[in-house]
Amino acid sequence: MKNNDLLKIFSFILVFMLSFTVNAQTVKGKITDKDGEALPYMNVVEKGTTNGTTSDENGEFSITVTKMPTTLVVSSLGFKTTEQEVTSTAYLTIVVEEGGVALDEVVLVGSRNKNRTVANTPVPVDIIDISELVSAGPQTSINDILNFVAPSFTSTAQTVSDGTDHIDPAALRGLGPDQVLVLVNGKRRHTTSLVNINSTVGRGSVGTDMNAIPAFAIQRIEVLKDGAAAQYGSDAIAGVINVVLKKKEGFEIQMNLGANSGKETSSLNNEFPLHTDTDGESFQLDANYGVALGDKGGFLNLTGSVSTRNPSFRAGKDGFTGSIFNGANSVEWVGANSGLGSDITQYSFTDIQFLAQGVTHFDLALKNNIQNATSMADLQGLLNFDTTDAELGVRGLTRRDFSMRVGQSKLRSGKFFGNMELPLSDDFTLYSFGGISYRKGNAAGFYRRPDQSRAFTGLYPAGFLPEINSDIKDKSLAFGIKGKQGDWDVDFSNTWGENSFDFTIGNSMNATLLNSSPLTAYAGGFSFAQNTSNLDFTRFFEDELNGLNVAFGAEYRMENYQIFQGQEESWATYDTNGDIWNGDTSLQVVDFFGRARAGGIQVFPGFRPENERNAYRNSYAVYGDVEADFTEDWTVTGAVRYENYSDFGTTLNWKLASLYKLTDNINLRAAASTGFRAPSLHQLHFNATSTNFVNGIPNEVGTFSNDSRIAKILGIPELKQEESFSASLGFTAKVPDLNLTLTVDGYFTAIEDRVVLTGNFARPDTAGELQTLFDAANATRARFFANAIDTETRGIDIVVSHKANVSDYTLTSDFAFSFNKTNRVDDIHASEQLVSQIDTYFGEREKYFLEFATPRVKANLSNMLRGDNFSVFLRNSFFGSVTNPDLTDTTGDGTRDTHPEFGAKIITDLSFGYDFNQNLTITIGSSNIFDVYPDAAPADLTSGNNFVYPRVTSQFGINGRSVFARLNYKL
Numbered sequence: 001m002k003n004n005d006l007l008k009i010f011s012f013i014l015v016f017m018l019s020f021t022v023n024a025q026t027v028k029g030k031i032t033d034k035d036g037e038a039l040p041y042m043n044v045v046e047k048g049t050t051n052g053t054t055s056d057e058n059g060e061f062s063i064t065v066t067k068m069p070t071t072l073v074v075s076s077l078g079f080k081t082t083e084q085e086v087t088s089t090a091y092l093t094i095v096v097e098e099g100g101v102a103l104d105e106v107v108l109v110g111s112r113n114k115n116r117t118v119a120n121t122p123v124p125v126d127i128i129d130i131s132e133l134v135s136a137g138p139q140t141s142i143n144d145i146l147n148f149v150a151p152s153f154t155s156t157a158q159t160v161s162d163g164t165d166h167i168d169p170a171a172l173r174g175l176g177p178d179q180v181l182v183l184v185n186g187k188r189r190h191t192t193s194l195v196n197i198n199s200t201v202g203r204g205s206v207g208t209d210m211n212a213i214p215a216f217a218i219q220r221i222e223v224l225k226d227g228a229a230a231q232y233g234s235d236a237i238a239g240v241i242n243v244v245l246k247k248k249e250g251f252e253i254q255m256n257l258g259a260n261s262g263k264e265t266s267s268l269n270n271e272f273p274l275h276t277d278t279d280g281e282s283f284q285l286d287a288n289y290g291v292a293l294g295d296k297g298g299f300l301n302l303t304g305s306v307s308t309r310n311p312s313f314r315a316g317k318d319g320f321t322g323s324i325f326n327g328a329n330s331v332e333w334v335g336a337n338s339g340l341g342s343d344i345t346q347y348s349f350t351d352i353q354f355l356a357q358g359v360t361h362f363d364l365a366l367k368n369n370i371q372n373a374t375s376m377a378d379l380q381g382l383l384n385f386d387t388t389d390a391e392l393g394v395r396g397l398t399r400r401d402f403s404m405r406v407g408q409s410k411l412r413s414g415k416f417f418g419n420m421e422l423p424l425s426d427d428f429t430l431y432s433f434g435g436i437s438y439r440k441g442n443a444a445g446f447y448r449r450p451d452q453s454r455a456f457t458g459l460y461p462a463g464f465l466p467e468i469n470s471d472i473k474d475k476s477l478a479f480g481i482k483g484k485q486g487d488w489d490v491d492f493s494n495t496w497g498e499n500s501f502d503f504t505i506g507n508s509m510n511a512t513l514l515n516s517s518p519l520t521a522y523a524g525g526f527s528f529a530q531n532t533s534n535l536d537f538t539r540f541f542e543d544e545l546n547g548l549n550v551a552f553g554a555e556y557r558m559e560n561y562q563i564f565q566g567q568e569e570s571w572a573t574y575d576t577n578g579d580i581w582n583g584d585t586s587l588q589v590v591d592f593f594g595r596a597r598a599g600g601i602q603v604f605p606g607f608r609p610e611n612e613r614n615a616y617r618n619s620y621a622v623y624g625d626v627e628a629d630f631t632e633d634w635t636v637t638g639a640v641r642y643e644n645y646s647d648f649g650t651t652l653n654w655k656l657a658s659l660y661k662l663t664d665n666i667n668l669r670a671a672a673s674t675g676f677r678a679p680s681l682h683q684l685h686f687n688a689t690s691t692n693f694v695n696g697i698p699n700e701v702g703t704f705s706n707d708s709r710i711a712k713i714l715g716i717p718e719l720k721q722e723e724s725f726s727a728s729l730g731f732t733a734k735v736p737d738l739n740l741t742l743t744v745d746g747y748f749t750a751i752e753d754r755v756v757l758t759g760n761f762a763r764p765d766t767a768g769e770l771q772t773l774f775d776a777a778n779a780t781r782a783r784f785f786a787n788a789i790d791t792e793t794r795g796i797d798i799v800v801s802h803k804a805n806v807s808d809y810t811l812t813s814d815f816a817f818s819f820n821k822t823n824r825v826d827d828i829h830a831s832e833q834l835v836s837q838i839d840t841y842f843g844e845r846e847k848y849f850l851e852f853a854t855p856r857v858k859a860n861l862s863n864m865l866r867g868d869n870f871s872v873f874l875r876n877s878f879f880g881s882v883t884n885p886d887l888t889d890t891t892g893d894g895t896r897d898t899h900p901e902f903g904a905k906i907i908t909d910l911s912f913g914y915d916f917n918q919n920l921t922i923t924i925g926s927s928n929i930f931d932v933y934p935d936a937a938p939a940d941l942t943s944g945n946n947f948v949y950p951r952v953t954s955q956f957g958i959n960g961r962s963v964f965a966r967l968n969y970k971l
Contacts (some may be wrong), residue, residue: 002249019349022539026426030063030297031055031074036248037219039096047071047083057428058247058421060297086611091295101622108159122637122669123226124745126150126816127416131246136864136873138909138964139309139926140256140284142210142243143168147956148877148909148927151818151858152225152797153241154201156954157408159314159949160442161198161211162690165500166441166470167209167407169202172238174793174820174854175223175749177207179677179722181228181236184213184243185419185433187478188233190497190684193561195682197690197703197757199885201853201954202784203846204757206680209499210243212437212474216286217256217417219246225440225797226748227595227726229675230639230655230824233555233621236677236725237751241451245419246301247435249290256284260312262960263930280312280408280959284368296423302355303435305415311442314958319399326364326451326461327383328592334358334936336461343458343514344592344911352379380593384450387872397462402447404946405465408959430484434440434476434497441470444604446943455600456511459519466508466603472499478756489538500527505570505604510583512589514575524566524607528682532557546629555621561681563613565690566606569590571776573599583775597702599778605689605700608777613685613705619678620961633661643676647684648720649672651676655822665734669745679719679755683785689777703777706786714761714832716784720814724751730797737805746796753787753829756850759840788829788842788883791850793890795820812867817859822851848885848899853953855880857904871913882953902935902950911964919949923966931961 031039038059045052048067055061063072065086075081082096098833128149130142139145143155145620147170155170172180177196179317184187192209196202224240232240260280284307291300328344332356336342344352356362356370373379392398402737417435424430445466448455455463480493502525509517536553565571572580575587581599600606609839620643639655648916655673662668687705704710706718730745760781763774773936774782798817803810830841857880887896911925934949934956949958 002563002869010342015949026062026064027086027089027092028060028296028426029057029094029318031061031094032697033878034095034097036250037248042096043073043075045073045075047073058297060681062426063410064303072461081955084819091297098868101925105677109722113813115879120599122635122659122742123228123728124669124799126152126225126799128221128223130215130221132864134215134218134286135254135921135966135968136871136911136913137875137909137961138925140258140282141214142213142221143216144172145215146210146221146223146241148860148875149181149862150223150906151794151816151860152239152358152820153431154224154854154858154954156201156957158200158954159408159951160404160445160960161200161404162443162445163194163470163503164196164198164200164226164652165468166439166472167192167207167501168211169196169200169207170204170210171202171207171854172241173418173749173795173818173870174224174822174856175751176205177202178205178235178680179237179751181232181240182208182210182243182699183232183240184476185245185478186430187480187493187495187529188241188532188557189495190476190499190530191528191680193475193499193501193526193682195686197686197688199301199849200951201849201952203849204683204755205395206682209472209474210241212415212439212472212499213435214286214303214305214415214417216241216252216288216305217245217419217435218300218866219248220244221368224672225745226657226747227414227673227675228725229677229724230653230673231625231642232622233641233643234619234676234678234721237677237722237726237749246290246303247299247419247421248301248656250291251287251289252968254285254966254968255288256282256286256964256966258282258962258964259963260285260328260959280310280962282309283307292929293420293422298421298422298429301419303417304414305413307411307413309408309411311405311406311410312959313765314407314949315403315405315941316499316948317400318945320402320447320449320944320946321399322944323386323389323451324399324402324449325386327385327387327649327865328451329457330361330391330394331355331358331383332450332457332461333391341458342461342671343456346458349376349379356383359395361387379913384593388451395462402449402463404447404943405444406946406948406951406958408957409441411439411441413437413439424481425483428481428596430479430480430481432477434478436476437472437474439472441469441472443468443470446600452590453593453651454598454685456509456514456591456597458515459509459517462505464509466601467506469504471500471502471504484697485537486541487490489535491536493537494533496529498527501525502564502604503566503604505601505606510569510572510574510599510601510603512572512599513569513578514589516578517582518569518601521570521601521606522567523570523601523604524564524611526561526563526682526686528562529560531559544628544708548629549625551625553623555623556618557620558778559616559681561613561615561685562638562684563611565606565609566611570606571599571778572600573610575934579602583772587669600689601736605778607688611687613687614687615681617645617647617681619643633963635659639673643678645678645721648678648718651721651723666735667732669731670727673725675724675726677724679721679754679785684719685757688784689779690754698762699781700779701781701783702785702787703757703776704777706784710770710782713773713833714784715830715833717753718752719785720787722751722754722787724749726750727847739805741799741801742744743797743799745776745798747794749793750790750825751793752790754789754791755785756788756842756846758783758786758788759843759846760836761834761840773967786829786831786841789824789850790826792825793820793821793822799907802857808868811863812866815859824850824950845885848883849952852883852899853885855882855904857881869915871923873911873913875909877907877909877956878904879907879955882950884937884941884950884953886941886952890938896940900938902937902953902955905932905934905955907932907956921968921970921971923968924964926963928956928959933958933960 415437657671706934
């Protein structure tokens with residue numbers, strides 16, 4: 001559809017809705033709690049009549065009264081009934097107090113019926129009060145908060161994994177990061193531009209960067225734990241996470257100071273010489289300001305956040321244990337001190353013989369053999385041995401100087417978010433929300449040691465630790481108009497978002513350029529933009545059956561994915577003449593031992609001109625949704641959705657769910673649905689070459705797109721959508737006398753044609769087109785995105801909530817438990833040409849990443865005790881065992897034959913808050929107060945004592961204990 005046609009349609013709908021007015025006299029207002037927070041779906045009844053309504057999701061209501069003056073009665077489970085006298089049609093603000101009964105919270109996801117609560121929705125939904133956790137809990141980012149409070153959610157910071165050091169992959173119910181849909185205020189949010197291609201959880205997937213939203217801007221998060229593609233579209237196979245932004249008025253500022261402080265915390269360089277027992281220092285300043293717009297319930301809420309985070313250091317304290325220097329490096333050191341420079345390849349034959357005599361740790365026999373050598377080949381053979389221990393002493397260095405920077409990355413960020421609603425008339429409201437964030441990250445890769453051909457000692461005599469500097473920008477803007485069109489609720493909206501990620505590699509070099517190499521280079525980047533337009537209609541028929549809710553609508557979405565090339569020095573391999581190497585081995589740049597030097601800027605070779613992409617696609621969808629209360633006890637809901645994508649075709653999905661009330665307090669619920677996930681543009685078009693370490697061995701791995709020539713030769717098919725079937729069965733129970741609620745839900749999800757990143761296929765030994773294509777990409781191995789497997793996931797979620805009021809104290813306790821298990825089923829969908837390499841297409845390592853690298857069991861018990869002027873927060877989180885996808889040698893015979901398992905752990909968080917007055921609160925506390933770490937990794941998986949703790953599995957991180965102090969001021 002042309003853009004001007006869309007504009008005409010939008011203009012028509014806008015004018016049509018704005019022209020609609022209601023002539024009847026009405027009373028309008030807003031219902032809030034004592035803190036000014038809007039209370040949705042409260043019952044509002046004209047006293048002495050059956051005339052009533054409910055407040056909407058913004059706490060607002062409109063009622064036509066039968067007389068004036070009159071009295072309105074406001075009530076809801078969990079609040080004290082409040083009566084408000086009404087003498088005119090002036091806009092009202094009614095404040096109600098919380099009662100002593102456990103609150104039934106209304107949810108916005110899982111059902112389009114605006115009267116549904118957590119207890120009576122046919123599918124499981126968790127409501128997480130982010131505003132309270134940001135104030136009382138130790139974690140400050142959304143992913144960290146959810147990882148500790150929602151057992152079905154998994155997200156852990158990665159280390160030494162390129163871009164994934166700065167954007168944490170997150171998953172729901174053990175499925176992939178790209179199989180959960182994220183909404184903000186009920187509107188689809190764009191994904192990140194980063195595709196996870198390294199050895200991390202979520203390998204091959206594209207998730208949503210929720211950390212781009214300041215947690216201080218969020219009121220609550222709703223987690224729908226059920227397949228919902230028929231309701232919300234692609235990506236909702238595992239469920240939906242809906243971020244609900246703040247709407248309150250007033251000013252609030254919060255400052256947070258934190259650091260890691262535990263037995264394993266130590267500085268491995270001079271970055272923090274005065275703090276050898278702390279690292280990872282952090283600072284965060286948040287501010288939220290809300291103001292009313294007009295006198296009809298409009299508001300503007302703005303949030304700003306700035307933060308800094310220093311790196312943590314978790315490599316082995318004894319330093320790197322492998323070889324660092326060889327005999328040639330020892331000769332170079334003498335040459336450097338003699339004024340000849342530290343590059344032995346620039347020495348003459350006689351220079352080497354002479355300088356070797358000055359190496360104090362060479363014995364006399366070796367010196368004589370060097371002096372008597374007759375060729376350069378003789379010298380290469382004589383100097384090719386490990387001199388590390390002696391050379392460290394000569395240079396005044398220690399093994400710790402060659403350790404990697406393992407742990408959390410360095411990060412600086414600034415974020416701004418806004419949320420606004422402005423009534424345009426008695427029936428229509430204009431709304432908008434969105435924000436911008438910028439993060440600058442700094443992480444390090446594998447150390448390039450001087451005895452390696454990758455390290456050119458002419459520029460770095462002791463090798464170097466390359467750094468990845470990231471610039472991540474995230475922008476979003478949504479606007480719309482909603483209101484009443486007769487008896488129908490109408491919502492027309494447009495949501496736009498863009499995420500970009502740029503790489504600048506520092507403290508590095510292109511080894512084929514030798515002394516001419518830049519030490520810093522822009523390696524390129526990528527961006528992803530998405531624009532979604534929605535038109536939704538909803539109506540509740542109170543007199544039909546025992547209640548009938550009907551919804552339908554349409555969606556149009558456009559997406560754009562781009563890859564930008566880096567500067568030439570970041571990706572090119574040069575020959576001895578300084579020209580781009582054409583494959584002529586006689587012109588190849590080699591080190592002293594004849595080993596080829598690596599091209600491209602090291603740690604992250606830049607994107608080549610042929611890697612550049614500018615891909616578009618569009619899709620449209622229509623849906624219908626019906627929810628009927630056939631009796632007072634039995635509810636059935638059904639949904640169907642049709643979607644058409646410009647790049648792979650159509651899909652039709654359905655959902656059926658039901659809830660039956662056994663008693664007033666016990667409900668049975670069940671659901672079944674089909675779903676789909678469209679392959680992302682990233683998976684369709686991403687292509688690059690990067691250094692990938694498997695079992696500590698570096699490989700230059702090319703990720704080739706499905707439309708590449710190499711993919712065609714190997715028969716890799718074009719990507720298509722994943723298709724799923726989900727089913728769930730559970731019950732909810734309330735014990736009002738005990739203020740106790742319980743939900744138990746079992747589930748099953750089967751996914752066909754799941755998109756994964758294959759293993760690494762080796763470069764062929766025989767000359768031909770394939771070998772030429774490998775060489776052109778500077779790759780020794782190749783991998784592809786493919787619909788390679790089918791999976792089945794089974795699990796159970798349990799949530800128990802309790803609230804006790806004793807005298808002036810309130811104790812809220814929540815227990816949550818999640819178990820899930822994912823297995824690959826049926827045959828691997830390999831191409832005919834690669835059937836003989838089925839173990840590479842989707843091998844054992846990929847299987848373990850999928851099935852065992854994240855905890856299959858998680859649980860937490862949270863307790864919040866509140867008094868008149870204090871609070872105590874205590875939480876114990878259980879993280880189940882995980883298994884490493886890499887093999888270890890358990891017998892010592894040199895054969896890697898076992899996947900090591902890392903045991904379950906319990907993490908304890910504790911904080912204390914004190915209110916000095918109504919405005920000022922100070923909170924101090926600790927996360928992981930008992931300083932618990934994952935089990936240590938086997939020695940042969942530590943990459944020379946660098947990864948002391950598991951690198952590629954995900955439980956709760958490797959930082960150990962952290963402490964914090966927080967000041968909160970409200971005005």
